[in-house]
Amino acid sequence: MGAGSAKPTKTLSPGSQVLQMCDKQFMIDCGEGTQINIARMSLRMPRLDNIFISHLHGDHCFGLLGLLSTLGMLGRTRSITIHAHKDMETMLRPLLEYFCEGMTYEVKFNHINPSRHEMIYEDRTLTVTSLPLKHKVPCCGFLFEEKQRLPHMRKDMIQAYDIPLTEIPKIKEGADFMTADGRLIPNSSLTTPATPPFRYAYCSDTAYHKRLASWLQGVDCLYHEATFTEEFASRCKDTMHSTARQAAMTAKEAGVSKLIIGHFSSRITDRNTSLQEAKEVFENTILAEERKTFVLS
């Protein structure tokens, strides 16, 4: 929703993303104005049940109270889970009680430990793993991974051998098929390989650190903060952020397919410089933009 960092500018507001994956929606971070950008984008979120907060700096969570409050006004009844450092609940609970009295749905908290690399969410189709980052406060990124899918059933084979629908789940799980006249058709003839599981990683905010790439090997798309350009390398180090070049280094070391950079400082007047510096290291880089939808697979 927003591609900026702490200080808003004419074109950048604090960040938030909605990841649509496996027919679900996951919000990642929720800076101020997120619900406004959602409205401006006419974004519908019927399948948003989980919000992941990387760390407790304002530009990553000040939009949460407004969003949760509005979801209540819209009559939401399904619970929502906030995955965040435990202090998020300490800070947010009293506000929810005061400002959202009589809310129609439950806000749950899953306390995560940002310094651990572990699975923090799992459902039937995907998992989310925390990625410890190096920042001024406890902070982690998130790796969203589809689970291995079943192979595809070949439609031409269903017709050719008159396979009943009830047999298809078994064949997808690996069974062969016996025809009415007793011929055994091997599974390998009946299926095509499953679509490889999609993997998306979100890394903001962080200083460059070597270990990160080892957790990101081969992800399809990496979003990585690129708060500064090389011109501000010293400030970047002091504030424990990354330059566009450092984001690209991580992308290259991890061998990801695509890199999206964002979280630009208000000091960056021309984001093409960020893009250029990243592309010198990792060609398939694109810029995050305010209220933009990216189709990743």
Added chain:
Amino acid sequence: MGAGSAKPTKTLSPGSQVLQMCDKQFMIDCGEGTQINIARMSLRMPRLDNIFISHLHGDHCFGLLGLLSTLGMLGRTRSITIHAHKDMETMLRPLLEYFCEGMTYEVKFNHINPSRHEMIYEDRTLTVTSLPLKHKVPCCGFLFEEKQRLPHMRKDMIQAYDIPLTEIPKIKEGADFMTADGRLIPNSSLTTPATPPFRYAYCSDTAYHKRLASWLQGVDCLYHEATFTEEFASRCKDTMHSTARQAAMTAKEAGVSKLIIGHFSSRITDRNTSLQEAKEVFENTILAEERKTFVLS
């Protein structure tokens, strides 16, 4: 900054105003996204030292934490005073301590009692008075009044009688002037009447109530909420808001010069209906708009 109410839409975000008066700036309410709109408008606020919060509903105060946090990041050193119901401090203090550690300036609170009609701020040039409103939680409007100014010194008289600069303050206070050759020039020949004090009133959120107009007699500009049109009169009553027509009734009864209506519900698809309904009662009505500057005098 924003002209909407609780639920943001494609064109409306929650409200906030910056009133520039007597060379000072006063913020009134601070909904989510206020600091983003400030950045989008390239609004500079070197003379903002006071923020007035009408009531503790999210669309009137959820932008406060982000704004105060960003002012700190910009290195502000002068203190800022929040004039609000005491619960504002109870809610905000822990957040400021957690999210804005080591802030470079002090946030002060002036606890106001929204159910009382009294002066809550005074400086050399103006006063602010609370206006009790009828809403679901304690809520008040604000009347900003310039103090009576001194008469203008006539420049042609300074030349004609060779009046020394040191005499001018006395003449403005009402003294006559004695020329070098002993002639007494009466004060009435030396001055022209002072510019009448400007008065601005802000009333949001409130159900229509007769008494309000008595406090607003002859104000130059009244901003009044007009959440609904007549079509939603029943919902308007339930939620303790005003229709555009009711806002105009108050303006008419108070004999104000100009009415600005805002705080439009997301249900209002055509704000021209609001304008039309208000104008039928009070002709000099205009619509509040997102990120718009109004020159009032």
